[in-house]
Amino acid sequence: MNRRIFLKKNLVATTGLALAPALSWGTAVAPEKKARIGFLGVGLRGTNHLRNLLKRDDVLIPAICDIDPERIKIAQELIAKAGHKKPETYTSGDHAYLEMLKRKDLDGVIIATPWEWHTPMAVAAMKAGKRPGVEVSAANTIEECWDLVNTSEETGVPCMILENSCYRRDVMAVLNMVRSGLFGELLHCECGYLHDLRAIKVAPGAEFGANGQHEAKWRTNHSVHRNGDLYPTHGIGPVANLLNINRGNKFLSLTSVATKARGLHEYIVKKGGENHQNAKVNFKLGDIVTTVITTQNGETIVITHDTNLPRPKTNNYLVQGTNGLWMYNGNMIYVEGKSPEHQGEVADKYMKEFDHVLWQKSEDKAKGSGHTGNDYFVLNGFVESVKRQTPPPLDVYDAAAWSVITPLSEMSVAAGGAPQPFPDFTRGNWINRKPTFGLNEVF
Numbered sequence: 001m002n003r004r005i006f007l008k009k010n011l012v013a014t015t016g017l018a019l020a021p022a023l024s025w026g027t028a029v030a031p032e033k034k035a036r037i038g039f040l041g042v043g044l045r046g047t048n049h050l051r052n053l054l055k056r057d058d059v060l061i062p063a064i065c066d067i068d069p070e071r072i073k074i075a076q077e078l079i080a081k082a083g084h085k086k087p088e089t090y091t092s093g094d095h096a097y098l099e100m101l102k103r104k105d106l107d108g109v110i111i112a113t114p115w116e117w118h119t120p121m122a123v124a125a126m127k128a129g130k131r132p133g134v135e136v137s138a139a140n141t142i143e144e145c146w147d148l149v150n151t152s153e154e155t156g157v158p159c160m161i162l163e164n165s166c167y168r169r170d171v172m173a174v175l176n177m178v179r180s181g182l183f184g185e186l187l188h189c190e191c192g193y194l195h196d197l198r199a200i201k202v203a204p205g206a207e208f209g210a211n212g213q214h215e216a217k218w219r220t221n222h223s224v225h226r227n228g229d230l231y232p233t234h235g236i237g238p239v240a241n242l243l244n245i246n247r248g249n250k251f252l253s254l255t256s257v258a259t260k261a262r263g264l265h266e267y268i269v270k271k272g273g274e275n276h277q278n279a280k281v282n283f284k285l286g287d288i289v290t291t292v293i294t295t296q297n298g299e300t301i302v303i304t305h306d307t308n309l310p311r312p313k314t315n316n317y318l319v320q321g322t323n324g325l326w327m328y329n330g331n332m333i334y335v336e337g338k339s340p341e342h343q344g345e346v347a348d349k350y351m352k353e354f355d356h357v358l359w360q361k362s363e364d365k366a367k368g369s370g371h372t373g374n375d376y377f378v379l380n381g382f383v384e385s386v387k388r389q390t391p392p393p394l395d396v397y398d399a400a401a402w403s404v405i406t407p408l409s410e411m412s413v414a415a416g417g418a419p420q421p422f423p424d425f426t427r428g429n430w431i432n433r434k435p436t437f438g439l440n441e442v443f
């Protein structure tokens with residue numbers, strides 16, 4: 001069967017969505033307009049986004065903001081080398097971004113600052129009529145999650161969470177598999193962020209905080225003071241899309257437990273010795289935090305946060321339904337009636353068969369963009385939705401529902417694993433909202 005007809009037929013069956021001629025959601029007409037994008041934060045991540053935007057001919061970069069003059073210099077050099085007009089810079093301090101947001105020549109801003117700045121910057125951007133594309137996680141507290149939602153609703157300005165993992169090629173193929181009904185009705189998913197960040201959280205000389213660099217300057221402090229899943233969105237984003245969270249389904253509650261904290265202390269002793277001042281720091285973050293979420297439609301999700309120990313990197317994805325499963329670890333698919341009984345099949349042939357149209361069309365453009373190409377797609381989603389003035393592919397309700405896992409998990413860990421209810425950021429609209437992610441051939 002022709003792939004388009006296959007997808008169309010099965011999407012209607014599984015999501016109730018009709019795929020219009022060119023995969024329906026948003027408009028396929030590319031406007032002439034260029035997107036005028038400013039940058040808040042041009043550290044490692046912001047600079048990577050900048051490099052990617054400079055490859056496009058439909059983006060202008062009128063202004064950039066960072067408190068570190070070195071980072072501004074690097075960004076300016078990249079912009080000049082790409083033949084773009086010199087941007088205006090805002091560097092005078094932590095609140096210089098407010099000046100930048102007064103400009104009339106910005107349609108959107110990319111926010112790639114430390115976590116504590118994400119919500120204040122996104123809220124200020126929306127109030128100034130500029131669409132924020134905000135790095136992950138979008139918020140740190142329940143209140144901040146509501147601030148994002150309330151501001152977007154009050155101003156009418158959409159906010160996109162730049163969750164690049166949603167665009168992984170395997171994850172998007174699995175989205176097609178799930179929508180086609182390959183695994184039957186979904187019951188259980190697993191996911192997480194299992195990434196040895198010790199060398200990122202602890203800079204050379206066993207330093208962090210004021211003496212650290214990049215994420216060691218700010219991220220490590222969260223491990224000192226907070227115990228919960230501090231980075232849930234790379235895991236939960238793709239799973240939320242598979243389970244239609246906020247779109248016919250919603251998260252109900254979570255429970256979290258944490259192990260003791262050993263990894264960062266041992267690493268500091270190894271790198272700086274027992275007498276190093278940072279060897280006295282008590283890290284609050286348990287080395288492995290395990291969260292179980294329940295959903296309205298009767299699924300369970302296990303999320304793992306594991307960033308302080310020696311280990312290989314994985315997102316632990318597992319997607320299981322009444323007819324089979326996908327396991328990222330082991331690259332395995334099992335489909336009843338197709339796979340040999342009790343044995344997984346190598347996932348590759350399914351990945352090819354269900355490859356998403358976005359990847360088929362833009363594989364070349366995505367090469368070298370970062371995170372195996374995912375970074376191209378997430379930025380493309382932001383830029384195209386800014387140009388077309390359509391809702392972004394990952395919206396403010398996604399940003400809030402995924403980011404709120406952090407404060408809820410902290411509360412649960414502190415309460416010995418007691419269940420914490422999720423706020424319904426859609427205010428009941430999850431019942432009528434329809435899936436949109438991955439249903440557009442352009443973004």
Ligand SMILES: NC(=O)c1ccc[n+]([C@@H]2O[C@H](COP(=O)([O-])OP(=O)(O)OC[C@H]3O[C@@H](n4cnc5c(N)ncnc54)[C@H](O)[C@@H]3O)[C@@H](O)[C@H]2O)c1
Pocket residue numbers: 040041042043044045046065066067068071093094095096097112113114115117135136137162163164213214215217371
């Ligand atoms: N999606 C992904 O795969 C991915 C990967 C890496 C980082 N990130 C996220 O990107 C964000 C940035 O991470 P990073 O690795 O670039 O960190 P970084 O420390 O390298 O960069 C942060 C930048 O923000 C600047 N900054 C700090 N306060 C500011 C303020 N008030 N105004 C303007 N600039 C300010 C800093 O000077 C720095 O240049 C984080 O939220 C991180 O979680 C996401």
